[in-house]
Amino acid sequence: MNVSIVGSGYVGTTVAACLADLGHEVVTIDIDEDIVDTVNDGRSPIHEPGLDELVAEHGGGRLRASTDYDEILDTELTMLALPTPSNDDGSIDLQFMEAGAASVGEALAGAENAATDPHLVVTKSTVVPNTTEDRLAPRIADAGLERGTDFLVASNPEFQREGTAVADFLNPDKLVFGTDDDRATALLNELYEPLREAADDDVPVVETGIAEAEMIKYANNTFLATKVSLINDIGNICKEFGVDAYEVADAIGLDDRIGEQFLRSGVGWGGSCFPKDTDAIIAAAREQGYDPAVLSAAVELNDDQPKRLLSLLDDHVDVSGKRIAVLGLAFKPGTDDIRNTRAVPVIEGLKERGAEIVAYDPVATENMRERYPDIEYADSAATALAGASGAVVVTDWDEFAALDAAFDEMADSVVVDGRRIIERRDGITYEGLTW
Numbered sequence: 001m002n003v004s005i006v007g008s009g010y011v012g013t014t015v016a017a018c019l020a021d022l023g024h025e026v027v028t029i030d031i032d033e034d035i036v037d038t039v040n041d042g043r044s045p046i047h048e049p050g051l052d053e054l055v056a057e058h059g060g061g062r063l064r065a066s067t068d069y070d071e072i073l074d075t076e077l078t079m080l081a082l083p084t085p086s087n088d089d090g091s092i093d094l095q096f097m098e099a100g101a102a103s104v105g106e107a108l109a110g111a112e113n114a115a116t117d118p119h120l121v122v123t124k125s126t127v128v129p130n131t132t133e134d135r136l137a138p139r140i141a142d143a144g145l146e147r148g149t150d151f152l153v154a155s156n157p158e159f160q161r162e163g164t165a166v167a168d169f170l171n172p173d174k175l176v177f178g179t180d181d182d183r184a185t186a187l188l189n190e191l192y193e194p195l196r197e198a199a200d201d202d203v204p205v206v207e208t209g210i211a212e213a214e215m216i217k218y219a220n221n222t223f224l225a226t227k228v229s230l231i232n233d234i235g236n237i238c239k240e241f242g243v244d245a246y247e248v249a250d251a252i253g254l255d256d257r258i259g260e261q262f263l264r265s266g267v268g269w270g271g272s273c274f275p276k277d278t279d280a281i282i283a284a285a286r287e288q289g290y291d292p293a294v295l296s297a298a299v300e301l302n303d304d305q306p307k308r309l310l311s312l313l314d315d316h317v318d319v320s321g322k323r324i325a326v327l328g329l330a331f332k333p334g335t336d337d338i339r340n341t342r343a344v345p346v347i348e349g350l351k352e353r354g355a356e357i358v359a360y361d362p363v364a365t366e367n368m369r370e371r372y373p374d375i376e377y378a379d380s381a382a383t384a385l386a387g388a389s390g391a392v393v394v395t396d397w398d399e400f401a402a403l404d405a406a407f408d409e410m411a412d413s414v415v416v417d418g419r420r421i422i423e424r425r426d427g428i429t430y431e432g433l434t435w
């Protein structure tokens with residue numbers, strides 16, 4: 001199939017490269033010329049394992065990028081993979097989605113030889129229920145187009161994680177097709193047929209309504225975020241009792257009804273989506289007159305975990321004027337993404353205490369330097385630790401597990417681990433956040 005994807009960021013580029021790898025002809029459309037040039041040169045605009053290879057193989061060939069919305073005219077369907085950031089009140093800012101939908105409509109309306117089949121516009125981004133219906137379809141129609149004749153809309157939320165996006169996209173637990181027209185369902189089935197054939201296991205397809213599909217995405221993300229907050233709550237109780245929360249989690253994870261995943265307690269959840277999506281669905285629910293108590297508590301608990309980490313550090317070191325190492329800046333390992341990383345509240349707390357911060361991350365340093373140009377960045381964990389009077393671990397990068405002799409070079413070997421990643425215990429003052 002010929003496919004266009006508007007927005008060539010984390011999701012758009014990953015989906016595009018994977019669809020090209022599965023045999024589709026894909027063009028991404030982005031307003032950022034650097035991103036477009038990068039993709040066409042066969043380079044990935046983002047750090048994501050496996051993506052460099054796919055873009056190198058298909059970039060400039062079956063995978064192209066452009067700034068020109070008219071490219072969608074040669075395609076059968078267009079996915080909107082545009083940002084849906086938070087407004088100050090937590091609701092989602094739809095300006096990028098609406099701008100993209102309007103541009104798609106204008107391109108379709110300006111076609112000299114209008115296609116006979118309606119063009120399918122798929123909402124890939126995460127949007128609250130009824131957004132596609134109430135806010136996006138009307139923007140497409142604004143160009144003088146008729147829904148059902150000139151265009152169709154659908155929701156096909158994406159469940160990939162950063163750091164494993166390529167593998168997740170190619171082997172999803174499920175595909176969700178939210179449609180109100182059989183022609184849209186048929187196009188989505190055709191789009192994903194090669195993926196389902198190539199996947200390691202059977203991939204269930206959930207065919208549902210558009211608003212249901214939009215809500216499934218929020219239910220999925222907020223359920224997982226709440227699961228982590230719940231294990232953090234349990235972990236905080238464990239710490240009070242001197243109980244190892246990881247042994248507890250391993251045991252409860254054996255119960256199929258609980259499941260072993262997302263039971264790693266620690267400094268909490270960050271990233272571009274859990275915080276944003278939780279806030280967005282809480283704001284949307286409140287607008288309807290419902291106040292989601294559990295989700296609000298999950299957010300509150302998550303906000304407290306970095307404070308608990310720093311308070312454990314305070315128990316051992318007065319950090320004012322002392323060199324303190326922050327190990328890990330990305331919101332999770334495998335990515336250079338620092339959006340809503342727990343490292344930010346940790347750095348803020350250390351700054352408030354007057355600490356001299358030295359930070360290290362294998363890939364996210366440059367992104368963090370833009371946000372905090374004034375702190376010191378080390379080029380290795382060992383360099384960050386050398387001479388430090390304390391260290392906090394914020395991201396569970398594998399390389400931190402093996403740190404050993406580097407702790408002996410600290411001025412005072414106090415290590416507060418927010419991710420249960422450090423293996424060394426002997427000869428250092430080690431505090432786990434929930435163990």
Ligand SMILES: NC(=O)C1=CN([C@@H]2O[C@H](COP(=O)(O)OP(=O)(O)OC[C@H]3O[C@@H](n4cnc5c(N)ncnc54)[C@H](O)[C@@H]3O)[C@@H](O)[C@H]2O)C=CC1
Nearest residue numbers: 007008009010011030031032081082083084125126158162
């Ligand atoms: N990052 C992730 O792992 C996941 C994100 N999502 C959702 O997918 C959506 C997109 O997220 P990301 O890919 O992370 O965003 P992103 O910020 O990485 O990428 C968005 C891209 O859209 C481009 N753009 C902005 N306005 C445009 C316009 N009018 N026309 C063309 N291009 C434009 C930007 O230049 C940027 O390259 C969000 O709703 C997010 O919640 C869903 C699942 C996973």
Ligand SMILES: O=C(O)[C@H]1O[C@H](OP(=O)(O)OP(=O)(O)OC[C@H]2O[C@@H](n3ccc(=O)[nH]c3=O)[C@H](O)[C@@H]2O)[C@H](O)[C@@H](O)[C@@H]1O
Nearest residue numbers: 158159160161162228262263264268269270271273331332
């Ligand atoms: O909508 C999205 O963008 C994506 O959000 C999450 O993916 P992602 O944020 O990339 O990463 P996760 O692996 O879910 O981790 C999120 C945060 O939770 C934290 N986490 C995760 C698991 C755990 O057991 N403990 C824990 O603290 C991680 O450190 C990280 O800060 C979801 O897992 C994806 O399904 C979804 O598509």
